[in-house]
Amino acid sequence: MPETKESSSPVEVEQERWENETLDPALAKRPERKKSFQTVSLKEVDRLYTPVDVEGVDFSEDISFPGEFPYTRGIHPTGYRGKLWTMRQFAGFSTPEETNARFKYLLQEGQTGLSVAYDLPTLMGYDADSPLSEGEVGKCGVAVSSLSDMEVLFDGIPLEQVTVSQTINAPASVLLAMYLVVAEKQGANWARISGTLQNDILKEYIAQKEWIYPIKPAMKLVVDTFEFCMDHVPRYNPISVSGYHIREAGATAAQELAFTLRDGIEYVAWGVDAGLEVDRFVPRISFFFNAHNDFFEEIAKYRAARRIWAREMKNRFGSSNERTLQLRFHTQTAGVSLTVQQPLNNIVRVAIQALAGVLGGTQSLHTDAYDEALALPTDRAALIALRTQQIIAEETGVVNTVDPLGGSYYLEALTQKMEDEALDYFRKIDAMGGMVAAIERGFPQREIQDSAYQYQKAVERGEQVIVGVNKYAITDEQTEVPILVIDESVRTHQLERLEQTRTKRDAGAVAKALDNLKLAAQKNENTMPATIEAVRAYATLGEICSALRDVYGIYEEPAF
């Protein structure tokens, strides 16, 4: 700990001199443009950062070397000199056939991993033929109701070689089961499959709100996947603890950081309570952060995330296993920052946000397409987004050295501030009894809503500028970008396959498999084996989720 200061340091003395001799006359001649300068999280930024601002930051304790505790500068000693990040564009729309074609297109254009976006019925555990699915089939992602759809989705894509990330949460265990069965049918060995399941149910209650079951049984399902993967799919990441959606819902950078990492701690605690050994399952916990507009604030956030995680895993759970201590993360540029107005400007926003992700040491990256404030991306827009990453990797030179901004007074001070703010939130959440308890009280939800509102007000006052929206707007602008339209024929197509599947399968086997699943849930056993059996029998997603709903009930959001 730094001692209480009694006398000013030489730099402080120098700084005071600078203020008097150089700064004050300059300010007298030309006052600054604004009284206050703020980040996009509405946090005050000082005029200048000097060694005085990083006096409390110790090189070996807090910054250190890449590949060493506390991993502030990255988890790999060679940064991107050894291996670039995985370029993983999130894609999914319409039918499994269409998405399969998009996947193949992206792989052919040099993308190095896949990431599936599912439609809303799938995310909520409903089949395409549910009345609740009307108008939503294939709209926000690809429609998957049963193993038959999953077989088409990954047709011709060798799952033993390509890593696939699946954005699915409440029904994640079912989609994991479908994925594993498809892999098995391809002849892949589960032990060699790698990929990521989002499976972060806590941030659903906090931010994205695509839930099915009450929180506690939902947490149990998550722990089931941890345990199953640890034993049977050891190279697979069964969770991607996500700040992305928390940020999109309006959180500040520090709130994104705090709530996400505290969610991560909660998952570890639940795993430990279920008898899992920390160093066997935590190394496979991955993270997912947003890359928003404020360049330095974002980079500081990623660096602080690694440092906090390493310290928490060491201090709370007593781990010294480097794979447990190392936080690995995916980054996606901020969808919420994209504008409908002058949509080509979004290409520039995305490039800068992506650069922040790279300078923060991300393991994989999705760059948004410029037309995503309007609709799902067209092929052309998706290609520019991928090219943006390739330009950063191949042309800018930022990959040539590890953590190139480390040591910047501003960045190090900001990294420290991020850590301090996150730890403040940890104390509050710990005092409430943990994240599940905090969510039940609506604590993170309210904090985020409040930040979202403050930000909106700051935009409306013109304090936060959005180019093309509240400054440099073009009146009567005609948006002329072609957009992707998904019509209702997708639903018809999906209903046909669903009907075929229901007709062809052995109804007795389905009923038996669903009964077994219910039984496993009732007896508090691991539900994964029974889920896999149900999937193999071509039970639909809706049927499986409905069986679990019968046992677990459904979540009702309290009003706040």
Added chain:
Amino acid sequence: MSNRKIRVLVAKPGLDGHDRGAKVIARALRDAGMEVIYTGLRQTPEMIAAAALQEDVDAVGVSILSGAHNTLCPRIVQLLREKGLDDCLVLVGGIVPQEDLPKLKQQGVAEVFLPGTNTEDIVKFLRDNVKPRE
């Protein structure tokens, strides 16, 4: 003129759970002195129309980002009219492609507010367009 406050139902139809916009609008309208009822998530058009009737609102603000607007919005308008809520305005906020706007308005949607709209513009629209009650 009565001094009745403008009453607005903020509704989130469909399966989408992204409620940032709905909640920001609800708070902005409240701050502007209106009475706001928020339905919560995943309301069917039937539930929304029933809530509008029960709460006797002047306007329904529908937040949609999922692309399901062409299915859901006309149905909400139709159900409101069937319940005799002829003056109840239906406002839509969210991601709606330009080419869908004329059709939605033709189907009885009073206004569509796209991303980037000032909450003050929505307040003003409501003040200008809600029919004063007898």
